[in-house]
Amino acid sequence: MTEQVLTEDTALQELxxxxKQAAKVLRGLSATEKNExxxxxxxxxxNNEEKILSANKIDIENGKENGLTDALIERLTLTEDRLAGMAEGLDQMTKLVDPTTQSDGQWVNDQGLKIGKVRVPLGVIGIIYESRPNVTVDASGLCLKAGNAVILRGGKEALNSNQAxxxxxxxGLAKTSVPETSIQLITDPSRELAAKxxxxxxxxxxxxxxGGAGLIQAVLKQATVPVIETGTGNCHLYVHESADLEMAKSLLINSKTHRVSVCNALETLLVDKSAAAEMLPELGKALLEAGVEIHGDExxxxxxxxxxxxxxEDYSQEYLGYxxxxxxxxxxxGAIDHIDKYSTGHSDVIAxxxxxxxQNFLNDVDSAAVYVNASTRFTDGEMFGFGGEIGISTQKLHARGPMGLEALTSYKYVIEGSGQIRE
Incomplete structure (x- = not known):
């Protein structure tokens, strides 16, 4: 087992x-070897279910003692079903097409050069995350499948779970041709090491x-390594005057309460003034019955x-709770103006x-995922058919929305000639 306790700069350098060495090996492996x-x-x-769940119980107990919110405890908690789902996710990844076996195109230029554009791994990917041990599995599997080595830095609240x-x-990797060091964990939770x-x-x-907005902003401000910004989710449901009330109610409750602690959960409801008297009392009743506290305008x-x-502040809030x-x-x-001002560019829906x-909504709202009559909870790599996700990007460069395997690759050009020189 690889020693990973990082307390000094030399240890971080060694890791x-x-x-980097593992990434070189991964780059040369076949899709079959990565699937194995x-x-x-x-x-x-x-096989290690009992050990992992025992470690997770320690984290949960520590989290409660340290005053973690219910939302963070929910994210932190592992169960037999959640572990089974994580394992199933790895199995599903074996069935996905390896993007590094794909070509983005091939052509011949006027000088007779055959030019190809092929997918290649990014190399070494660093993941900084909070609370959710399932990210440890998802990130490890997706990075490996795309041919990348990964260094994971989880939060101290999940340290025992992540180590297990x-x-x-x-x-598992020790039984294959893939180096164990393709997946490594930083176990020193200090902010100083995170900054390095x-x-x-x-x-x-x-x-x-x-993670939350605080983590993401801290990384964006401090990092010199290129960063892909993933999603703080101030997600909106706009109930248009033409909406079907029962459908709108169903979308509202599912988007808000299906799992409140995730970034694709609904945080803001907008209702047309012309329909408010008819619809809002019913929508409010449904929210209250579901235990949701409502912060509203006059x-x-x-x-x-x-x-x-x-x-x-309420309209800018990612509550991650009820x-x-x-x-x-x-x-x-008015709805578009509100979304333009407050949305984080994650997921917004019109009923x-x-x-x-x-059609206007689809064109006017510039978010990573824009929905018509469907729950925001579908913004998810598995739901999109990507077999999981590394995160949900709310930026526009390189990757946007649920990031599957292709988002963990770049490309290079390969050029074949027959002695051509440029004159």
Whole structure:
């Protein structure tokens, strides 16, 4: 088992060097060899279930003692079903097409050069994340399948869980042609080491933060390694005056309460003024029955007496809990203006039957995922058919939305000639 306790710069350097060496090996492996490694990781994860769950219980107990919120405890918690789902995710990855076996095109130029554009791994990917041990498995599997080595830096609240998971995954890799050092974990939770990791350009090719707004902004501000910004999710549901009320109610409750602690959960409800008197009391009743606290503007509070007055901050909030911001908007343009101002560019949805309003919404809202009459909870790599995800990118360069295997690759040009020189 690889020693990974990092307390000094030399240890971080050693870990990075091993990752670079592993990335060179991965670049030359076949899709079959990588799939065999994923299968071995899956079996080892299953075989170490008791050990992983025991480690997770320690993290949960520590988290409660340290005052972690219910939302963070929910993210942190592993169960037999969740572990089985993580193992199943690795199995599903074996069935996905390896993007590094694909060509993005081939052509011959005027000088007779045959030019090809082929997919290649990014190299060494660093992941900085909070609370969720399932990220350890998802990130490890996806990075490996795309031919990348990965260095993981999870939060201290999940340290025992992550260590147990990494040991299980490396135990599986030890039985294959893939180096154990393809997957490594930083076990020193200090911010000082994290800051050095963010500037580890010599060994890390790309950094992906996964967590709350605070973590993501900290990485964006401190990192010199290229960063892919993943999603803080202030997701909106706009109920247009033409919406079917029962459908809107169903979308609202599913988007908000199906799993409140994730970035694709709904955080803001907008309702057309012309439909508010009819629809908002029913929508509010459904939210209250589901245990959701409502923060609303003046008109919302008039129609839903249980609502509390909303502040400006409420409309910018990613609650990740049983709270929601509600606003009555003047009309369609009022909804678009609100979304433009407050949306984080993650997932926004319109509930409507009016064709033109639907088409306008799809064109006017510039988010990574824009929905018509469907729950925001579908913004997920597995739901999109990617077999999992490394995160949900809310930026526009390189990757956007749920990031599957292709987002973990770049490309290079290969040129074949027959002695051509440029004159």
């Amino acid at each position: 990075g060097t091993k990752a 490694a994923l299968s071995a990781m899956m079996e080892s994860l299953k 998971i990494i040991e299980a995954l490396q135990e 990791f963010m500037k580890f350009n010599e060994c890390v090719d790309c950094l992906i933060p996964r 008109e919302t509070c008039n129609l839903i007496p249980e609502a509390t007055p909303a502040t400006e 709270e929601i911001a509600v606003k009555v908007v003047e009309d369609y343009q 409507a039957t009016d064709y033109q309003s639907i």
